[in-house]
Amino acid sequence: MPLLKQNAFVADQWSHLADEDALPDSAAITVSLARLQKEWDTLAKHPGQFGVRLPNTVREAELAPFLPRLALVIVTFPAFNDGRSYSIARQLRLEGYQGEIRAAGNVLPDQLQFMRQVGIDSFDVSDRFPLDSWLKASRQMSLAYQRGLYRPVGEREVWSERHRGFDAWEEQPHAG
Amino acid sequence: MYRYDEFDRQFVLERTAQFRDQAERRLSGELTEEEFRPLRLMNGLYLQLHAYMLRVAIPYGTLSSKQMHQLAYIADKWDRGYGHFTTRQNIQYNWIKLEDTADILQALADVEMHAIQTSGNCIRNVTTDHWAGAAADEIADPRPVGELLRQWSSLHPEFSFLPRKFKIAITGAPNDRAAVKVHDIGLRLHRNAKGQAGWEVMVGGGQGRTPMIAVTVREHLPENELVPYLEAIMRVYNLYGRRDNKYKARIKILVHEIGAEKFRSEVEAEYARHPHQTTEVEERELARIAKYFAPPRFEKLSRFVPQFEEAKLKDKDFGRWVKNNTAAHHVDGYTIVNISLKATGEIPGDATGEQMRVMADLAEHYSFDELRVSHAQNIVLPHVKLSDVHAVWLKLKAHNLAEANYGLVGDIIACPGMDYCSLATARSIPISQAISRKFADARKQEEIGAIKINISGCINACGHHHVGHIGILGLDKKGEEFFQITLGGSSSENASIGTILGPGFAGHEVPDAIEKIVDTYIKLRSPGEEFLSTYRRIGPQPFKEALYAAA
Structure with missing residues (x-):
């Protein structure tokens, strides 16, 4: 599965550990939420970056104690029409999480823009579609009515544009 | 009326181009039908029994003359010369070709219209009182809020893949003509003890196979908080609404299963979590929109002409x-x-x-x-x-449009039923036609008075039979159509769900059954008493006797 990040296919720098895998010395690793909660004391001492794979059936608030140490949260889409992780990603950003959020599972090109707008910035995608299809589908709309979205330069929020002089609801960093 | 500015125009044009590209990828085979389905549904394109059906949004039911002309043009050019106005204030065309749809969407965009989110598991067209801005009993025109919500819900990145479809209705008058209590979210404008206007927020009403009346989540929400508060409701639903069973996926089931109290506390907790949300922009936007709905220049006229x-x-x-x-x-x-x-x-x-x-x-x-x-x-x-x-x-x-039956027994609400719809289990149009012929006598209709008959061709209840004073539901029993009759439903401010009267009827028996019900009412009503009041006073028993005793 290629990893799409900042408009390019890139190599995944992360090791995704199964629950029984031993911790490597320093690599960037992700673990399941269950392991994160169980082995927090050990994991907190891990010298490399670490992240978590979050099922879409748990409350995002469960991550709160760990958020400051996390550099990656992988949110999941078991089916393309299962939209729970859109809200989970939005909540993470509203809580102030600034690390990477990655979408994994069943992700389609026509959903990429929505995913970026709620704060997801990397995507485990299928190799069925060429890079061009992904990039084209991901920027077909240059306008959004909703405020407080993540957006690249060139995308605008209609209400904020109409009523200049008010800062956007919360100034969001521009995502990839 | 609202008019698009440069942003609205560009938004709809980009969306049309996006759909053209999606349709081309489907026609070329790059997208599978399964993958194309949610994309076309979000643009109002259904696959029905005989052809594609395109449902066009008529936001809060308001049209200009130019827009109505364009709807006529579309009917003549790309359909078979007619269109069907729906119970959600939309219009649908039943004989559409996939390869024409992008051109139709362009024709709609030319008159500031679209088909965005008239289908799919997203927030659908916001509906309201069809007398908004004109009714004598209105507190304020609800359409500015309707337009605000139209914009807010359009391609909402967080709420485009909900557990199920989501319908919002709003009313600015105490007499509810928008059926807000049987919608996923119903909003009612009213004044509190201090005389301030605010919105009662009701959640979890609905029809379908599990009809329910909405519960109140907030009594009196200030207008400028509508958008962030609705976001909190939507987020709770998106996260916790059931996705294991299509028939239990509407928000009413969530509200029912966890209880109104728990649901309310979830929403309030989510709302309180993000206290930094400011609403100045929403306030300004609402004020901007409201200018478009300023009353027209009425002349000073006498009441007596x-x-x-x-x-x-x-x-x-x-x-x-x-x-x-x-x-x-x-x-x-x-x-x-x-x-x-x-x-x-x-x-x-x-x-x-x-x-x-x-x-x-x-x-x-x-x-x-x-x-x-x-x-x-x-x-x-x-x-x-x-x-x-x-x-x-x-x-x-001169154009067969002067039937004097508004609000009377001939003013029947019916879904398209098995004549068009692939979900239907029975026909509803012929039943409606037969009943209307039975009561064709205009004087007889007037003598009967205000009564609402609603017909649905399947349990999904698009004809709103649960809230008809007389509701008719078409079902299938071993390949035979039969029709269940309910009495006592209402979609008004005193909303209620109808009660099933007894065993169902064959299609050809339905008009006689309705006549017996109506005759029983006429026999038992007090002077000036409308059908629903009589039913609420005397209950179902006399009607049951009239229908089943003789048989």
Whole structure:
């Protein structure tokens, strides 16, 4: 599965550990939420970056104690029409999480823009579609009515544009 | 009326281009039908029994004359010369080709219309009172809020893949003509003890196989908080609504399963989590939108118009139509004209391209260029001078649009049923036609008085049978259609779900059964008592006896 990040296919720098895998010395690793909660004391001492794979059936608030140490949260889409992780990603950003959020599972090109707008910035995608299809589908709309979205330069929020002089609801960093 | 600015225009054009690309990728085979399905649904394109169906959004049911002309043009050019106005104030075309859809969307964009989110598991067209801005009992025109919510919900990145479809209805009047209590979210404007206007927020109403009346989540929400508060409701639903069973996925099931109290506390907790949300922009946007809905330039007229009164006396048919099909306007000398799309033996809600053009021209000349679509599948001219009513009626009459049955037994709400819909288990159109023929006598209809008959061709209840005073549900028993009758439903401010009366009937028995129910009512009513009041007073027993005892 290629990893799409900042408009390019890139190599995944992360090791995704199964629950029984031993911790490597320093690599960037992700673990399941269950392991994160169980082995927090050990994991907190891990010298490399670490992240978590979050099922879409748990409350995002469960991550709160760990958020400051996390550099990656992988949110999941078991089916393309299962939209729970859109809200989970939005909540993470509203809580102030600034690390990477990655979408994994069943992700389609026509959903990429929505995913970026709620704060997801990397995507485990299928190799069925060429890079061009992904990039084209991901920027077909240059306008959004909703405020407080993540957006690249060139995308605008209609209400904020109409009523200049008010800062956007919360100034969001521009995502990839 | 609202007009697009450069942003709205660009938004709809980009969306149209996006859909053109998606349709091309489907036609080329790059997208599978399964992958294309949610994309086309979010643009209102269904696959039905015989062809594609395109459902066009008519936000809060308001149309200009120019827009109605374009709907007629689409009916003539790409469909079979007619369209069907729906119970969600939309119009649908039943004979569409996939390769034409992008061109149709472009034709809609040309008149500031679209088909965005008329289908799919997302926030659907926001509906409201079809007399908004004209009704005598209104606190304020709800359409500015309707437009605010239209924009907010359009391609909402967080809420486009919900557990199930999501319908919002709003009313600015105490007499609820928008059925807000049987919607996923219902909003009702009212004044508190201090005289301040605010919105009651109701959640979890709905019909389908599990009909429910909405519960109140907030009594009196300030208008500027509507958007962030609705986001909190939507987020709770998106996260915790059931996705394991399509029939238990609507928000009403979530509210019911966890309880109103728990649901309310989840929403309030989510709302309180993000206290930094400011609403100045929403306030400014609402003020900007509200300017478009400023009342038209009404003339200062007398309440009494001699030539109008004379015409009513001289022509009994006209007098009867005025009595039934017009309603009180908040400005003296004006009235609301309700055009019935329920001529005897016709299909409820259908209008030909020619009829659409006639209504569009009437709106242009006599109603400040405005038309409304009602959820009862009729068309409204909201602001007609009393002195013009006779001319309007003559024109309507010449085009089979002057049926004097608004709100009467012939004003039947019916879904398309098995004649078009792939979900249907029975036909509803022929049943509706047969009932309307049974009660064709206009005097008889008037004698019966206000009564709402609703027909659905399957348990999904698109014909709103649960809230019909008389509800008819078409089902399938071993390949045979049969029809269940419910009594006592209502979608008004005193909403209630109808009760099943007893065993169902074959299609050809339904008109007689309805007649027996109506006769029983006439026999037992107190003077001046409407059907629903009588039913609520005497209960189902006399009707059961009339229907089943003799058999």
